Amino acid sequence: MEHPAYSQLRPVTESASVVLCPNPGYGSLEGTNSWVIRAPEDEKSIVIDPGPEDEGHLNVLHSKAQEVGLTLLTHRHHDHADGASRFRQLTGAPVRAFDARYCEAGGAKLRHGEIINLDGVTPQIEVVHTPGHTADSTSFFIWGGEPHNSVLEGIVTGDTIAGRHTTMISETDGDLADYLATLQLLEERGRDIPLLPGHGPEGKDVAAFARKYIERREYRLKQIREIWAERGRDIEVGDLVNQMYDDVDPVLRGAAEQSTRVALRYLADRDK
Template identity: 30%
Template sequence: MALEFDARFDPSYGEGVAVAPGVLRVTAPNPSPFTFHGTNSYVVGQDTLAVIDPGPDDDAHFRTLLDVIGGRPVSHIFVSHTHRDHSPLAARLKQHTGAVVLAEGPHRPARSMLIGEVNPLDASADTDFVPDVALPDDGVVDGDGWSLRTILTPGHTANHAAFALEGTGILFSADHVMAWSTSIVAPPDGAMADYMASLDRLIERDDRLLLPGHGGPVTAPRSFMRGLKTHRKMRERAILERIRGGDRTIKDMVRAIYRDTDPRLHGAAGLSVLAHLEDLVARDLVSTYGAPAIDGTFMPV
């Protein structure tokens, strides 16, 4: 199935946008090639609220969140993963509201990689973040008129989680599934095998609407995610073809496969290729010297 992205999106900085009954989206003013128009925070509930992904530690975004909260109590702060465009504002919001902070856990690498333990990309590892409560897979947190179920979705990061708003068919998909772009899967934070397994898990669900961490909603989740899966398989085949055709380095592969991509994203593209290669090596479809590395040499089996 052809994968069609939807880049239509009005961030409406400085205000809350109703995206579903009892759900307001607040987009942080941190646009970039990696964050699109900015990070989406979500305010859930009517009386006592939950906030999902407070976002970057940005004064303007903090003030907007407080304006949207409007003096109502906040009981819970949910964090989908520990990248610096999603989690740092949790501490400040907790201090102001007294809410409990919940997430899968602190930041950690998905795999031990030769490029080091910290992702070199912008908005990467928030190693200061520690949740008050570690969320188990499939656990449900009940609030005032809302319930959120945790669906662990490692791949983009090892500790990535999505949150299902029970009884609505809405899933807050964070950076695992977004309408405007594929998710970055970049070692050491993420792993391709984990991402694909999590994608399969979400495809099996019956969600009707995905509200992502960046950009607008995914309105046909199952067909879109099947397209994402096909896209990843095509990228895997392209990498295998480059290796069989004589490419031996990630730099050479990126130059060919991503020739029409914004050069500012080539660093992320290289890490995505590395994630695919790590998986291909583990499946004995590609060989390399030692562990897969960003500057490694890769050969056909």
């Protein structure tokens, strides 16, 4: 079974399977990937990103995940996290996130570097804070057993790295400097490790995706500096976007402007 396969439990690694939510769009690509973590013989599972508040998807996810012991969130965005409260009602499982405001049913705030080891679930999950897309963005390293003494089967990246295309940095609490540091971390630790993204198909090498993302951000920063040299730094954002994204789909115009404003903020911080 290959991506996309809606409302099916599609195995990707020995311990990680995905249920694709039918919420396609420009931002969500084919839809949101809800990850189910458990070994074939396990009685329980851990679910990462239940997705939007879509009753049909949440019921399918609950059915496929069977007994859910814990729900984790990669970040707060609605297409990943809005279904968490309803999923908690369906499963009774606590919800944990890096931002305590999104934790439920006694779930503690996630801590960078902690290892999630749940009774009844063989794989263990290493929590890695990967800010940039949002301040609370978190990646989950899926180990087949005890971390560093078992196979690192894949990295669940949420929106930090998507299965295709680039991702947008939130203008409210995202940060390009943090994002570049996060991508460097994932490049270092993700070599030859499967990508388990929040949207799009899985990939074979997290590091390769991270390197492409870094190069794309550096290219956009270079564009801004070149346009500044020609037109001056007082150029309007709209004019800047027109030159930088001359072939962008009009539907993505808002995203391009947001990404540009984030890049301008990054450059302004470096000029202080």
